[in-house]
Amino acid sequence: MKRKKQKKKEENKLTIVDMIFTICFLIIVGGGGFMTVFRTPKKLSYLEGRELKTFKMPNFKTFVLGTFQKNLEDALTDQFPLSQKIKEVTDDKFNFTSYFPVPKKVCLNHYVYLHEERALASCTNQMVELPLTVEERQEDVDNHLAYYNDFNELADTYYYVIPRSYAFDFEKGVLTFDTYSLLKNNLKGKYHIETLDVKNLEDYQKYFFKTDHHWNNKGQYQGYKDIMKMFGKEDEIRSVVDEITIKDPPFYGSASKYARQLKRSEDFSFYTFDIPPYFYMRDGVLTESPHFDEKSKRYKFEYYYNSLYGDDIGEIVYDFKAPEKENLMIWASSYSNPINELIASHFNKTFIIDVRWLESFDYKEYIKANDIDKILVLASTDVIDGYRWNMGGDKDAV
Amino acid sequence: MLFSSLTFLCIFLPLLFVIYFISSDKYRNLILFVFSLVFYAWGEPKYIFLMLLSISVNYVLARLIDKYRKRKKTSRSILLLATLFNISLLVIFKYFNFLIDNVNALLNLNITIRDIALPIGISFYTFQILSYVIDVYRGEVKVQKNIISLGTYISLFPQLIAGPIVRYSTIEKQLTHRTVTFDKFTKGVKRFIVGLGKKVIIANNMAMIADTIFDSSSVSEYSWIIILVSLLAYTFQIYFDFSGYSDMAIGLGHMFGFDFEENFNYPYASFSITDFWRRWHISLSSWFRDYVYIPLGGNRCKKPRWILNLFLVWLLTGLWHGASWNFVLWGLYYFVILLVEKLFLHKLLDKLPKLLRYIYAFVLINIGWLIFRIEDINTLLILFKNLFTLKRGDFYLDLAHNYYLLNYVPYFIFAIIGSFPVVKWFNQKMKNELFKTCLSNILLLAILGLSIIFLINNSYNPFIYFRF
Numbered sequence: 077m078k079r080k081k082q083k084k085k086e087e088n089k090l091t092i093v094d095m096i097f098t099i100c101f102l103i104i105v106g107g108g109g110f111m112t113v114f115r116t117p118k119k120l121s122y123l124e125g126r127e128l129k130t131f132k133m134p135n136f137k138t139f140v141l142g143t144f145q146k147n148l149e150d151a152l153t154d155q156f157p158l159s160q161k162i163k164e165v166t167d168d169k170f171n172f173t174s175y176f177p178v179p180k181k182v183c184l185n186h187y188v189y190l191h192e193e194r195a196l197a198s199c200t201n202q203m204v205e206l207p208l209t210v211e212e213r214q215e216d217v218d219n220h221l222a223y224y225n226d227f228n229e230l231a232d233t234y235y236y237v238i239p240r241s242y243a244f245d246f247e248k249g250v251l252t253f254d255t256y257s258l259l260k261n262n263l264k265g266k267y268h269i270e271t272l273d274v275k276n277l278e279d280y281q282k283y284f285f286k287t288d289h290h291w292n293n294k295g296q297y298q299g300y301k302d303i304m305k306m307f308g309k310e311d312e313i314r315s316v317v318d319e320i321t322i323k324d325p326p327f328y329g330s331a332s333k334y335a336r337q338l339k340r341s342e343d344f345s346f347y348t349f350d351i352p353p354y355f356y357m358r359d360g361v362l363t364e365s366p367h368f369d370e371k372s373k374r375y376k377f378e379y380y381y382n383s384l385y386g387d388d389i390g391e392i393v394y395d396f397k398a399p400e401k402e403n404l405m406i407w408a409s410s411y412s413n414p415i416n417e418l419i420a421s422h423f424n425k426t427f428i429i430d431v432r433w434l435e436s437f438d439y440k441e442y443i444k445a446n447d448i449d450k451i452l453v454l455a456s457t458d459v460i461d462g463y464r465w466n467m468g469g470d471k472d473a474v
Numbered sequence: 475m476l477f478s479s480l481t482f483l484c485i486f487l488p489l490l491f492v493i494y495f496i497s498s499d500k501y502r503n504l505i506l507f508v509f510s511l512v513f514y515a516w517g518e519p520k521y522i523f524l525m526l527l528s529i530s531v532n533y534v535l536a537r538l539i540d541k542y543r544k545r546k547k548t549s550r551s552i553l554l555l556a557t558l559f560n561i562s563l564l565v566i567f568k569y570f571n572f573l574i575d576n577v578n579a580l581l582n583l584n585i586t587i588r589d590i591a592l593p594i595g596i597s598f599y600t601f602q603i604l605s606y607v608i609d610v611y612r613g614e615v616k617v618q619k620n621i622i623s624l625g626t627y628i629s630l631f632p633q634l635i636a637g638p639i640v641r642y643s644t645i646e647k648q649l650t651h652r653t654v655t656f657d658k659f660t661k662g663v664k665r666f667i668v669g670l671g672k673k674v675i676i677a678n679n680m681a682m683i684a685d686t687i688f689d690s691s692s693v694s695e696y697s698w699i700i701i702l703v704s705l706l707a708y709t710f711q712i713y714f715d716f717s718g719y720s721d722m723a724i725g726l727g728h729m730f731g732f733d734f735e736e737n738f739n740y741p742y743a744s745f746s747i748t749d750f751w752r753r754w755h756i757s758l759s760s761w762f763r764d765y766v767y768i769p770l771g772g773n774r775c776k777k778p779r780w781i782l783n784l785f786l787v788w789l790l791t792g793l794w795h796g797a798s799w800n801f802v803l804w805g806l807y808y809f810v811i812l813l814v815e816k817l818f819l820h821k822l823l824d825k826l827p828k829l830l831r832y833i834y835a836f837v838l839i840n841i842g843w844l845i846f847r848i849e850d851i852n853t854l855l856i857l858f859k860n861l862f863t864l865k866r867g868d869f870y871l872d873l874a875h876n877y878y879l880l881n882y883v884p885y886f887i888f889a890i891i892g893s894f895p896v897v898k899w900f901n902q903k904m905k906n907e908l909f910k911t912c913l914s915n916i917l918l919l920a921i922l923g924l925s926i927i928f929l930i931n932n933s934y935n936p937f938i939y940f941r942f
Contacts, residue, residue: 086907086908089908090907090908090911091656091657093908093911093912093915094656094657094911094915095656095660096915097660097663097664097915097918097919098656098659098660098663100919101663101667101919101922102488102491104919104922104923104926105483105484105487105488106484106488106491108480108483108484108926109480109483109484109485109488109489110488112484112485113485139515139519140519142517142519145475145481145516145517148481148485149479149480149481152480152481152484152485153480153929153930156480156484156926156930159930162927162930162931163930163931166927166931167931170881170931171878171881172880172881172884173877173878173880173881178874181870182870182873182874182877183874186870186871186874186875187874187875188874188877189874189875189876189877189878190877190878191878192686192878335878
């Protein structure tokens with residue numbers, strides 16, 4: 077009898093344990109869905125730098141097309157309780173290789189892939205994109221060249237080539253995507269062309285961030301000087317007033333974030349200059365130009381390149397109210413953002429066009445309407461190969 | 475819809491729980507039927523009509539078979555009609571493109587047709603319907619007069635798109651009388667979490683290695699060691715993917731009062747290929763045994779006929795997995811091995827130490843998966859050559875170019891442990907039931923949490939067995 081009682085008691089205990097377990101399961105799965113649908117949704121992710129998906133009521137059309145289903149899964153991923161925290165805490169925790177150094181035999185003269193599309197160049201801390209060849213992007217190249225030949229006819233046009241990492245095969249020590257030669261051999265009419273002098277990995281490391289695909293302050297300043305020489309304004313080159321370095325929180329570049337290598341970060345340095353006052357218009361609205369604000373709250377994964385130099389915007393106009401000077405149009409990508417202000421300070425009005433972010437753009441009309449005297453095509457490698465500039469916005473472009 | 479999606483976990487399942495458990499018994503099949511249709515329509519709404527057509531036609535034909543049971547010829551003709559109808563659906567939607575491609579290649583023609591997309595899970599539910607109609611004809615099950623109940627059986631979401639192939643006879647009684655106790659529900663939850671973990675934590679990560687290497691444009695240039703590692707990754711991927719799905723299906727079945735048969739029994743712990751096929755995708759092998767092999771005469775006939783029967787079964791098994799020559803080759807590969815084992819090798823194997831027998835089976839299983847994974851026959855031949863001639867390549871270069879795949883090494887360890895009955899062994903060794911239950915519940919909740927973390931962090935998710 078006593079044994080039976082004891083057994084019953086144990087069974088009861090097991091039932092309670094299982095009951096707790098089952099309730100936990102139901103809370104986790106039910107709570108996640110309930111909170112996604114009924115809680116006030118979070119709109120922005122500072123971690124990922126994007127708008128978060130929210131629950132949208134379905135209708136017949138969205139269900140048949142499958143957009144409702146896709147949106148619901150995305151919304152659940154984004155709005156699941158603590159999802160952003162989960163991502164932040166676990167982001168690179170499953171990258172077990174980042175806890176150990178890469179053996180020399182493996183890394184020496186090799187690309188060490190930290191991700192399908194990002195690698196370390198040889199045994200350095202330099203993160204790079206994987207090499208690309210012109211042949212792979214021939215259609216885009218032809219497309220862009222047609223616009224540029226039009227530019228040459230419409231205004232005094234200058235090309236400045238910034239070879240980004242995927243233009244090189246550092247493993248073989250060759251330039252696989254030679255934008256400079258490509259432009260030089262294919263452009264027609266009158267134009268000027270220069271390139272940032274990068275021949276090998278050492279040069280690249282000097283001018284570019286270790287964890288990001290953009291050029292660093294040294295590269296930017298060298299670019300500015302080269303461009304000014306090309307404009308024939310060598311004697312107007314502005315000197316660096318100060319160099320400021322942000323160490324804390326450090327800079328996690330696009331490559332370290334993309335490859336979820338959050339043990340890889342670096343200091344972020346930028347130069348300051350004496351620039352005369354100007355008016356700044358963003359997408360047709362007069363506003364404050366981007367600048368570094370010491371007081372602003374710094375987020376752990378703050379992307380300084382954007383917060384300091386500004387986001388990629390369809391049209392920016394710098395107006396220095398100097399009618400005696402010429403008007404310039406910069407055919408831009410994110411690479412131009414750090415030097416837009418500097419270059420614009422040598423002109424009357426400077427129109428920065430990042431066509432990726434414009435729904436439609438008639439450049440012939442624009443050049444005529446704004447009395448543009450000079451065009452600067454700031455040709456980072458992707459300006460010639462990457463974006464499908466059919467004069468429509470390519471919102472996915474980086 | 476995928477079991478391993480947050481939509482299923484956090485919306486579909488809780489909503490179904492609430493509606494199902496507050497409803498009275500007589501509405502429960504209808505609820506399951508409607509939810510199963512939503513589940514199926516989630517990914518491809520248009521194919522819902524194909525399934526409804528299939529349910530309706532088979533419902534009518536089975537009723538006719540039952541009605542004309544005493545008129546043998548008539549009922550046999552109806553059975554033939556039902557079989558033709560079901561096989562035709564399969565041929566049209568699964569094999570038509572393949573057939574046209576081969577006719578074009580063979581006769582040097584250029585017949586072009588619009589590509590027909592494969593309806594998810596068609597092979598699974600067609601085989602279930604076939605088993606039902608044949609069993610009705612044989613008198614092994616009663617005809618289902620309620621179309622909702624038959625629809626529930628065919629469309630039942632836990633096993634709808636990736637099995638196991640549940641025979642009507644298995645759940646005939648449960649369709650009308652089933653009870654869900656708290657213990658059964660909890661057992662189902664536990665089994666579901668095990669399956670979810672297998673799929674999300676192990677299979678998806680193994681897939682990263684296998685897909686990266688096997689889908690690479692330079693796959694034929696890799697050294698033997700890289701091919702071997704990828705092959706092992708695929709071996710684990712397919713097992714944990716498919717058995718994970720079966721675990722989830724069985725677990726969900728328990729939650730709603732059904733008992734499905736087991737579909738896997740540690741197949742990588744097999745000591746021969748015959749043993750492997752007793753442990754792998756049990757519901758499919760037994761289906762072919764009962765509905766193809768035995769009706770053809772099985773092994774109770776002359777040797778040449780028996781060999782032909784075996785050949786046909788494995789040809790069909792290969793084709794069932796996909797409309798591609800590599801699947802045919804894969805089926806025939808197993809036909810040859812099983813034939814050799816049955817003829818003489820089995821006796822020899824029995825004399826070998828267990829370890830050698832295990833290695834023999836595991837090596838052959840892996841070779842089979844390579845045939846299964848690589849659809850292009852030329853690439854397959856190159857990979858075999860590189861693998862067996864121990865092509866050196868530049869090992870360090872290969873390693874550097876796939877360095878991030880080393881992140882998946884820990885999942886290999888989980889996969890190896892999970893391939894053997896280690897947990898079962900621990901379970902038997904531990905005597906304190908309360909401690910054991912507490913520990914396993916904590917581990918299971920950790921697996922659930924980790925799976926959700928992976929789902930939030932990772933959008934890579936397709937189940938391999940959807941194709942079949």
